[in-house]
Amino acid sequence: MSKMPSMPLPEWVELRESAIHGSGLFAAKPIPRGTRILEYVGERINKTEGYRRAMRQLRRAAKGREGAVYIFEISRRWDLDGNVPWNPARLINHSCQPNCETRIDRGRVWIYSKRRIVPGEELSYDYGYEVDFYQDHPCRCGAPNCVGFIVRRDQWPKLRRLLARSASPTPQACR
Numbered sequence: 001m002s003k004m005p006s007m008p009l010p011e012w013v014e015l016r017e018s019a020i021h022g023s024g025l026f027a028a029k030p031i032p033r034g035t036r037i038l039e040y041v042g043e044r045i046n047k048t049e050g051y052r053r054a055m056r057q058l059r060r061a062a063k064g065r066e067g068a069v070y071i072f073e074i075s076r077r078w079d080l081d082g083n084v085p086w087n088p089a090r091l092i093n094h095s096c097q098p099n100c101e102t103r104i105d106r107g108r109v110w111i112y113s114k115r116r117i118v119p120g121e122e123l124s125y126d127y128g129y130e131v132d133f134y135q136d137h138p139c140r141c142g143a144p145n146c147v148g149f150i151v152r153r154d155q156w157p158k159l160r161r162l163l164a165r166s167a168s169p170t171p172q173a174c175r
């Protein structure tokens, strides 16, 4: 079934169809909490180029094509574009209740488990998107606490205000 035959995968994970979106990475065996599962690799680019590519990826998302933005800030000078075929970590989906997280260590990005993960569980992390473009990134993670859009956790209160405002016929109503 693999569409990416030459992509090396670490022993922890396998590629499968995802209920969230497209393909995903799944635990191939029990993964202890705090495991460095795989590196998020890509092309190192400067900030100007990183900004340009992030905007291009956002525009594609706005047109309903490919929904993700793959640019990571790895330092004050450099960004990382993970949208390359040799980066299996780009297939990890976002979740509002993720079991993994990214950590940046000396310019390299790693996917770590936040808790113990059982075999067959899909890996996920918080994509950390700003709330500004939330409408272009609907979330289908299925978590009980899903906010409906891919937005970084610390901006959920702002997202909830925006959603309440757009749903309310009388946005200025007092409470």
Ligand SMILES: [Zn+2]
Residues within 6 Å of the ligand: 095, 096, 097, 139, 140, 141, 142, 143, 145, 146, 147, 148, 149
């Ligand atoms: Zn969600």
